[in-house]
Amino acid sequence: MPKADHSLIEPRAAARMTGLVLTLGFLFGEQLYAQGAEDLSPHSEAQLVAEVRAIAPGEPFTAALRLVMDEGWHSYWVNPGDAGTPASIEWSLPRGFEVGPIQWPYPERIEVPPLMSYGYFNEVLLLVEITPPADLALDMPVALEAGAYWLVCSDICLPAEQQLRLVLPVAEAAEPDDRWTGSFTATRDRLPVSVEGWDIRAERTSTGYRLSIIPLGEETAWEGDPYYFPRDEAVVSPSAPQAVSRRGSHLLLSLQESSYSSGPATRLEGVLLAPQGEAWDKDGRVRALAVDVAVTEPAGGDALQAGSGTGNLTLAVALVFALIGGSLLNLMPCVFPVLSIKVLGFVNQAGEDRFKAGAHGVAFAIGVVLSFLALAGVILLLRSGGSRLGWGFQLQSPAFVAAVAILLFALALNLMGLFEVGTVLTRLGGRVAQPQSYVDSLSSGVLATLIATPCTAPFMGTALGFALTQPMLQTLLVFGALGLGMAIPYVVVSASPALLRLLPKPGAWMETTRQLLAFPLFGTVIWLVWVFARQTGVNGAAHLLTALMMLAFATWVLGRWKAQLIDARTRLVSRAVVLVALGLAVGLAARGTRAEAAAAGSTQWQPFSQELVQQLRAAGQPVFIDFTAAWCLSCQVNEQVVLASRVIEDAFVEHNVATLKADWTRFDPVITSALESFGRSGVPLYVFYPADLARSPVVLPTILTKRGVLDVLQDVASSDLQAPAAAAITR
Amino acid sequence: MLPRSFSILPPAVLILGLALTAAELQAQGDGPEIGEQAPKFTLGDTYGKQHALEDYEGQWVVLEWLNYECPYVGKHYNSGNMQRLQESFAEKGVKWLAIVSSAPGKQGYHEPQEMNRLSAEKGSKALAVLLDPDGVVGKMYGAKTTPQMILIDPAGTLLYNGAIDDKPSSRPSSLEGAHNYLVAALEEAMSGKPVSTPTSKPYGCSVKYKN
Structure with a gap:
């Protein structure tokens, strides 16, 4: 409602105008509000921001479309994946201004089987370089205007749009705007760049393409695998798994051709994302490597993976x-x-x-x-x-x-x-x-x-x-x-x-x-279990091995009580035992195939370090540390039953607790001394630090219960609240 | 009891294993390839009538993946574009089947009666709206988005699979000047020419499959 008392228009006229606006809105409603919603940018907001407070004539500067999305909602990368649409910007700039293409930071993978999308959660800056004309007048501020159009999705999708405007003064020299420096720097870190020391090659195969990632310098010992984001749509299938194999120091990525491609691509352009915690450069900054290579037909000899090159075979x-x-x-x-x-x-x-x-x-x-x-x-x-x-x-x-x-x-x-x-x-x-x-x-x-x-x-x-x-x-x-x-x-x-x-x-x-x-066969079984472990993780392999043990037990019973040598009752009992054991074996193996999904909870556990504990507490966050090891059975029970339970995970979130994991599976001097500082020589150990640096940590019992953990979280978090000022003063 | 002979075990493992693998990989499929036989299916429509693809042998068939709440579908229905297409295709004898692969509880899924009410409200001219709540047919055809269009010729060959047109946007203004791939494919195919764009990346909302 217009506020008539602040307006130059008298109240009645204001009411009439309101009516007019409503009528116009009604008339154009269909076009304006295709969603039937009042909000043109549901679950998200757009903003134009610039890296500079003032621009200078002829001097290029970087601006950005900043999208902030509600929790759980995302927008899309330049290649949205199987579904979705990337954001677009329609600029209306003053005369003489030139604007470059959007520079897209690398996205996240958003997997909703059988579909895979590429996009951004929370906040993203889509960078654009703008060059003002050299003859720009110094005294007049410049208005940059743009229409932003994007799609915002959670499980459903809503189109969003916003008309944006950014007014910047013109000065002799550009001045940086420190409000946005951090955001721009963080975004630039996510832009794909070329890094020396890597040779990337692309080859055509019978099912699509193969990327060879060849380190020119020292080899990498990465535990995870890189992921390739194809920049163009309809070239590489986003949802097909990217099989990674290693040949010497070479990493080979098999990419499946998109079923919507109009023919084999001659170039592959995209982003190679290093595995979690790894980087392409020595300083450990570059996680996204820019890929833009010509696709070659494979040279013969390796026809299995290559497939083509057999074209003239009869x-x-x-x-x-x-x-x-x-x-x-x-x-x-x-x-x-x-x-x-x-x-x-x-x-x-x-x-x-x-x-x-x-x-x-x-x-x-x-x-x-x-x-x-x-x-x-x-x-x-x-x-x-x-x-x-x-x-x-x-x-x-x-x-x-x-x-x-x-x-x-x-x-x-x-x-x-x-x-x-x-x-x-x-x-x-x-x-x-x-x-x-x-x-x-x-x-x-x-x-x-x-x-x-x-x-x-x-x-x-x-x-x-x-x-x-x-x-x-x-x-x-x-x-x-x-x-x-x-x-x-x-x-x-x-x-x-x-x-x-x-x-x-x-x-x-x-x-x-x-x-x-029998021994070569046992060897083959070992290899198969190893393959299974690669597919389902270590928990899956444990399931399969237990299944094999049940099988061995069943066959032992069969051999120990041979059919010809036993009476009817022994026969019935022993064979029933065999059936149960075999049933268990099959059940365990079947569970093993789905083990991975069950193993992980949703809590994010960061690796432990003393510095991180200090930093987090200084920033006002209480810290929970799980000292654990893969070989420690009670640790596993505590984690599965208590720490990964819904109640505790929710409590961690509710009390804003930072969760750290100190993994002692292999010897680690830092963790050993941390354990010693609590008078322990082994795991499990659970320690909860209040955010207040002045207060001492609480050590939880070795056998956790949900109730016990909740009580500690409750106590410590509530007393933290009573003394936030004290916390700030102490250090 | 354990079988007297182990002879059946290796074949059983082979068959079972292959079946499991097939089922697993089928679910990841990217859909059938152009020029190959369109996969057969049978689905019930919103009136309880069963439609098998074989029933339409000898006729042109269009499959349209549908989710009335999807803004991209909305662009084509609210503007009357989709209904006009459905009408003009029907005049040429093309059987138009809309398929809803949304799972119950997800966007785009409605009970048959509600679906019929929506179809009437939108003025849909599709021959039938088929319900695929388990997503089986959607995954069989590699349906990724709503809308996504498929054209099958009278011999049952897949001729087109992809976007409805070349303007991947939900804005109604994008309809103007859009090149409709489905219309082009049908026209070319009906006049005996090869389809110049047999596939394109479909755009729209993701199909809301069962988890």
């Missing part, structure tokens, strides 16, 4: 390569145990008639080829759904890795003689002299393929690279040929009595060999 050549590659696969380390086990099977078959041995060879071959076709089928199926996959894709799934690990572990235990079940495993070991069924032979073919998939043999890569870019029939043919190639040696051996005769006679050595062969 189907016939690819099939030959597949056959050779498939048979070479048998010599790769991952298949070798199977090969050896299979040879033992041949030794047993040597006594059988020629036709039967050959037929088993063929059944085995069918098993291998069918499994290869099944792999190809899934690849094709997923390709029709838009995913682009390569060889060994199934190992990207933790569930698959866990299943294979369990299977191989069971097989290894069986080879060790811990238990005997049914046929195929013992058959593989060639122990029982009963006739082998063809189904068993077929099944061992499937097993061989399962174990083979993590490996690639020479020639195979080229054939696969070709297959994955071809229509359905060709893909199936090449995969079939790979399987055939892998099975050929077995078929040949089993069909040839001359070769079988070369093998040693069955005897005690077979039992020894059989047990010995």
Whole structure:
């Protein structure tokens, strides 16, 4: 409402005008308030700010569109990701002024599966360089005007706009405006820059692009992985995972092409963000490395990852390569145990008639080829759904890795003689002299393929690279040929009595060999658990290992109380125990695949240092320190049950408590002396410092309870409130 | 009881593992590729009628991802742009199916009756509004935003997948002079020409999938 008493217009006229304004508003309401909301910039505010208090003629200065968003709301980067729109500025500047493009600080990843967006929370400055004309008059202040348009989103999105104006005086020399210096500096730190000492190359692959990040100087020992933000939309898929591999000192980032791309890009432009806590330069300042490189076609030789470069390969050549590659696969380390086990099977078959041995060879071959076709089928199926996959894709799934690990572990235990079940495993070991069924032979073919998939043999890569870019029939043919190639040696051996005769006679050595062969299988299991740990974290791996232990227990029960030697009641009980143990094993493995999400709470724990404690307290924040170690079981229980609980996390937030973690998993002299200062020589230890520097810290009990922690937080925080002035004075 | 024979285990692990992997990766899919067969689906509409993509074999089909509360969708509906498109496509015999992949409780999801009321209020001329509360079809087609448009030819081939036009903005003024990719694709395809822009990055609100 206009305030009539401050106005020159008399009250009645003011009322009439109000009516007019309302009418106009109503008429234009549809356009003005597309959202039907009164606020044109919901959940956010925009402002024009400049780094200078006054500008000088002809002297470029930096201004910014400053967006401040409500908590939980975000706006977007220049490439918004899967959805969203970047902010835009429509300038109306006085004559002669020139304005540069927006300089975007690097964004945050905003993941809402299956979508990924890139944007900013809380506050962002979008920097723009403005150059005033050289003949600008000194006495007249200049008005910079702009319309800002942005999208602000939380779980829903609202378009926002604001008309902005910034008036700056003109002086002989520009004067910095210290109100904004900090914000501008912080923003510049987030702008991607080039850093010497890095060579970035981009290569085309069958599924998109590969960025090679090559340190020219000393190697880095980063724990995390860098992330690539593609600047252009519709080039790299934002939601596809960026697989990172290391080859010597090179970091290789696999980027999947966007399904909306209009063709292969010739350049990749974007930002490489260093992993948390790392930087690209020696001073540790630059976290965002600017990338702008030409995309090259890969040079041959590495056709597996590259894929193209096989363009002029014909189907016939690819099939030959597949056959050779498939048979070479048998010599790769991952298949070798199977090969050896299979040879033992041949030794047993040597006594059988020629036709039967050959037929088993063929059944085995069918098993291998069918499994290869099944792999190809899934690849094709997923390709029709838009995913682009390569060889060994199934190992990207933790569930698959866990299943294979369990299977191989069971097989290894069986080879060790811990238990005997049914046929195929013992058959593989060639122990029982009963006739082998063809189904068993077929099944061992499937097993061989399962174990083979993590490996690639020479020639195979080229054939696969070709297959994955071809229509359905060709893909199936090449995969079939790979399987055939892998099975050929077995078929040949089993069909040839001359070769079988070369093998040693069955005897005690077979039992020894059989047990010995369990070890390469245990090795494979270790590798699979390692892969699983990389995918799901250390907690997931612990789950899988526990699952393996339950499996070992189940097989031990089976072997200890053998079916033939026990009465009906023992049989019932022991087999029930086996079922429960196996059920637990499967359940644990399944939980392990989802372990990571469950492990972390939402509290941000900063690494502990004495200086940080002082700083935080000086700034008026109480500090909670968790002295912990991965190997300390009671620490883990306290963290999971109490500290990561919703109540405590909320209490930390409510009382504005800074949370620090002193991780003593490895020896650390700083933490050791801190522990000593509290008279402790080990973890766990929980210490709560009031913000008031004059007051002494509270040590919490070793076994935490939610109630106990809440009481301490309450007491200390409320007494902090009573003496804030004292806190300020003491130091 | 444990099976008498372990023979079924390796094939079982292979099949189960592949199925799990397939399901996992399917969910991350970026949608089908242009020129390939459009993935089959069956969804119920707001009147309880089932629509299978096969039902429309031999006909042109448009899929429109819809969320009435999304300001970008609002731009096309409040201006009458979308309804005009729906009408002109219907005249050419194109079957227009709007799909709502919003999960219950999320923006854009409504009970069928409310959805019908909204469609009537907006004057939607879509043949049907299909409900995909689990997001299965949305993820199958890699739907990222509302609106997002898909064109399927009478042979069931995917011809266009992407934005409705080249003005990624929610401002009504951006409709003026916008180049409508869907219209262009349909016109080219109907006159037997290859689609010059078979895909473009869709713009709008993110599809409000189930968590």
